[in-house]
Amino acid sequence: MIKRIILVSICTVFNLVSLSQSEQSKQINQLKGILLYALKNNKPDTVSSLISSSAGNDAEIIKNIWNKICNEIPYSDTSRINLQVNLLGNYNDTIYLQFIPYFSNPKPIEMSFESYSPIYKLIRKNQSLFISKVSFINREIDHIKYDTKVKITPSNSFAEVRCSLNFKWKRNGYRKAVFNLYPDLKIKELLLNNRKIEYSYSFYNLILSIPDDIANSEIFHLEISYEGKINDEDYMFILKDEGMLCFRPWLPNANNLAEYWLNTENAYGDDDFEQNYEVTIPSEFYTIADFGQLTDSKIIGNQRVEQWKSTAGDHLGIIYGKWKKHEIKSVGNIKPIIYLTDYSEPMLDTLTRTVSNLIAFYSNTFGEPSNKTFRIVDAPVYWNCENYITSNLGIIDHEMAHYWWYSLKQNWFFHGLTEYSIALFYQNKYGDENLYKRLAKYWDEYYAYITSNPGALLNNNPMLVYYLSPIMHYNLMCEMGRDNYLRMCRKLIEINYDRKRYSYEELLALIKEITGQDYDWFFKQWRYSTVKPIYTLNYTSKGQGKDYEVTCNIHQKSGKYRFSLDIAVYTDVDTTYKAVEIQDTLTTIVFSTTHPVRNIGINPSNSLLAYRTKRVKSIIDFTSKEKEYSKEGRWSNIIALCDTIISTKPPALSKWYKAKANYQAKNNQFLEAKNSYENAIKCFDPTIERLDMQSSIYLELGKTCDLLKQRDTAIFYYNKIIQSMNSRPEAKAMALKYLKEGYVR
Structure with a gap:
């Protein structure tokens, strides 16, 4: 059975309704019809007429959300697209609901669109409804602590779970708490503050009705036990040799997926919280976790019992394979271990050489990471986590670099640094031209994205972290100087490697400590602007013999950016480079040469400026x-x-x-x-x-x-x-x- 993913949020629910239910339903359906027209015809601008004049800054967020939704929908077959209305509550002339896009008979690629569902606050004006605000589940619930015990039987993908969760409101006065929970599980018991309450559970939504007499509690304590199948065809992993992967949707949570995919400002929230897991699995299996610490592992009978602790865990699962263990030569203080199923000696040699070269380069360039558990595993999982790195050679360079750089809060910086580390690795291997080509490829991807997604916010957008951010890091190295840039990287390595709590202010303070300068201006121009600078230049040269004076004018045609820019001066005998600090719409430099100038161009290393x-x-x-x-x-x-x-x-x-x-x-x-x-x-x-x-x-x-x-x-x-x-x-x-x-x- 194909299941729909529905991410929801919290709303205020009161019993006062100013209109009849039929009139309210009519107005909601009118709004739904307009939004559905925008979806089916790829006309996100239609939504502008539905935004309340009181929306303020939220108006742009609402427009950007609908730009994203409309641009992501595949338009080859829109007859199957529809909107599901999820009414969460109302008070006087204010309504809280969701419009959830979904396809009838969805293909796998189409199921993700159902996650594009923020909570809308609607206000009534002149017998019509207008959108005044949006919110997300992770903006409303503040997790404090999870204590979870789970027993997993991989042969039938069955989980038995008991979860204890402490949470509080980020805003007071709510009567409904909505959590994501894996669908079709059987809830055996649910207690809130040690009492039974009313709740509803459908699709991925667990909605708790908060009794009036405890609604203003400072902290809520939820106890829930349930069981059922937790792995199905939603995952596109190969179940090789009974390999299995189970993710955290089977724990009630208020995650930020909808906000992340819709590219809203500060998509990753600050909700760090304590999590403790006890996982019981057959002894031949192993757990894997993203951002966690394995504190204990023991065999009891034919079961493995493991204890995990995490402060911001995204994934917790189990994995199994008939591996052969290969210990390879240590690289510094890091001793990698490779686990392979089917393999040949040439395959092992290739993987060993790749792993060793990557670790050596990253360690020599940036220093050794704090986490030295390097298990490279041949398994149907496609990334890295606390105790696992994929053996897939197609992406191992990126996933291994995450052991040096990872941060959810500053993903725009650290994910870009991950990708730029790869660029430096291949520059070291193949030469400068490889770096220039790679940067040019990033710019092509950026321009392709920004054209097809007009108005998209870039703060934590995948396009920013994978393409624009590594180019930003190249220019940051130019601006800071290579030595200072690498000093910054080595100081970052000294911080706990996942840097979950590392703030933007701390990053600025670190760079100021190294350079003496405030780099806020630099990051703002890369993080928030979708218009990037375009430069042109012209020059004059006069002189004779071995004495020539050259005047070069560099014009910034769009935006007003400070940039460290190299220009290439070509003569009949050589090519030299000059660093120019661009600070205005026109920058003029004067210099001397001993040979006639044949041409002056922008150094191809700055692919933004030298693009064709x-x-x-x-x-x-x-x-x-x-x-x-x-x-x-x-x-x-x-x-x-x-x-x-x-x-x-x-x-x-x-x-x-x-x-x-x-x-x-x-x-x-x-x-x-x-x-x-x-x-x-x-x-x-x-x-x-x-x-x-x-x-x-x-x-x-x-x-x-x-x-x-x-x-x-x-x-x-x-x-x-x-x-x-x-x-x-x-x-x-x-x-x-x-x-x-x-x-x-």
């Missing part, structure tokens, strides 16, 4: 028209846009060949699609592209060959995915499926 206008224009052209053309089925037009981008030879060329092939397949041009997928493989650059992305191209190639009745070729590509150490888990799962039964459109 033609390429960026073609990418913007593609992303601004793709959804409109898709909705109208104008596949040939989109293919032509891809060809324009390909002609500019972007750094990640394979991405655009793949995009072209996807639309050729939609246009039933299967032979042409096969050729484009093959070109995507040929031009795939493993030095700047994530290796796991290659598996998705091979998967599409295999599917296309099946459609062309070239079964032997399709099997060849499916096997490449299955046998590769780089393949994405979901690509491997699909390859296993199509290897057995073939792909049918």
Whole structure:
């Protein structure tokens, strides 16, 4: 059974209603109809007319939320899209509810849209409803402490749980508390402040009705016991050798997923709290946890009992595999251990060399991390956690770097530092040109995103943390100087590695300690602005013999940023670089050379400033028209846009060949699609592209060959995915499926 994920929030519920239920329902349905029209027609601006004039700063947040929702919905089939109304309460002319987007008969990729559901505060004016405010579940409940005992039986994915939770309101006066809880569990007992209360439980919502006489309690104590299946087809992991993964949705919680996905300001809240878990599992299994500390592990009979402590745990699960343990040579004080199931000696050698090289570079550059438990595990999980790092070579460089850098509160900084660490690793391996190409690829991704998501907030947006933030770190290194930048990194390493509580103010103070300067101006221009500076320059040169005076004018065409910018001075005999501090719309420098100047340009290391206008224009052209053309089925037009981008030879060329092939397949041009997928493989650059992305191209190639009745070729590509150490888990799962039964459109 496919289950819907519904994230909800808290609301105030009173018994006073100023209108009849029928009139209120009519007004809500009118509002729903307008919002549904905006969804089905990709017209987020329609929502502007529904925002109350009293919304203030929330008006922009509401607009950005609907921009995100509308831009994420796949518009090839909007006839199945609808909105579910979840009425949470009302008082006089104020109503609290949710509009939850969902697809009938949803495909796996469509299920995530149901999480785009903040709580709306509606006010009535002139017999119509207007949106005045939004909130989220993590903004309303303040967790204090979890004590949880869970027994998991992996053979049937069954969990027996008893959870004790202390919480309080972040605002007073509420009568309903809404938690996320895994669906279809059987609640055996529920007590609030040692008494039975009314509650409702459906989908992912556990809604507690707070009795009046305890509604103003300073702290609430919830005791709940329940049982049921906790793992199903919602997860796209391969259950290899009975491998199993169970996540934290089976604990009642008020998480921030909706706020995170909707890119609202400060999406990650400050809700650090104490968590204690006792997990009982069969002895051949192991627990894994994200942001936790394993305090005890013992075998009792045929069961393993483990104690975990965490202050901001996101995931807690179990995993099992028939591994062979390989201890490899220590790197400094770090002794990595590799756990593999099916393996060959060349595979082990490759993984050992990769792991050792990554640890050596990161440690030599930044210092050793505080967590020295490096278990690299071949398992159907695709990231890292406290006691686990994926063995997938397609992403191990990123996941291992997280052992140096992780912070939910300052994700925009530390996730970018994770990605920039990778860039430095490959710069060290392949040279400066690799760094320049990688930065150029990041900018292409940024411009593609910001064009297709107008008005998006960037504070904790995935586009910021994966693409814009590493470019920010490059420029931060330019601004601070390499030595000061690495001093900052080494001081950060001295902090507990996950830096859960590390604040923005502490980061600024650390940089000021090193440089003597306040860098707030620097971070604000990268975190909050969607308009990035564009620079042009012109110069004059006069002189003769070996004495030339050069005057160079650098113009900042958009925005007003302070930037450390290198310019390249080309003569007939050499190329030299000069650092220029850009502080205004026009900066002029004068310098001397001993040879005639042939040209002056912006150093290609600053890919933002040296990007090819033609390429960026073609990418913007593609992303601004793709959804409109898709909705109208104008596949040939989109293919032509891809060809324009390909002609500019972007750094990640394979991405655009793949995009072209996807639309050729939609246009039933299967032979042409096969050729484009093959070109995507040929031009795939493993030095700047994530290796796991290659598996998705091979998967599409295999599917296309099946459609062309070239079964032997399709099997060849499916096997490449299955046998590769780089393949994405979901690509491997699909390859296993199509290897057995073939792909049918």
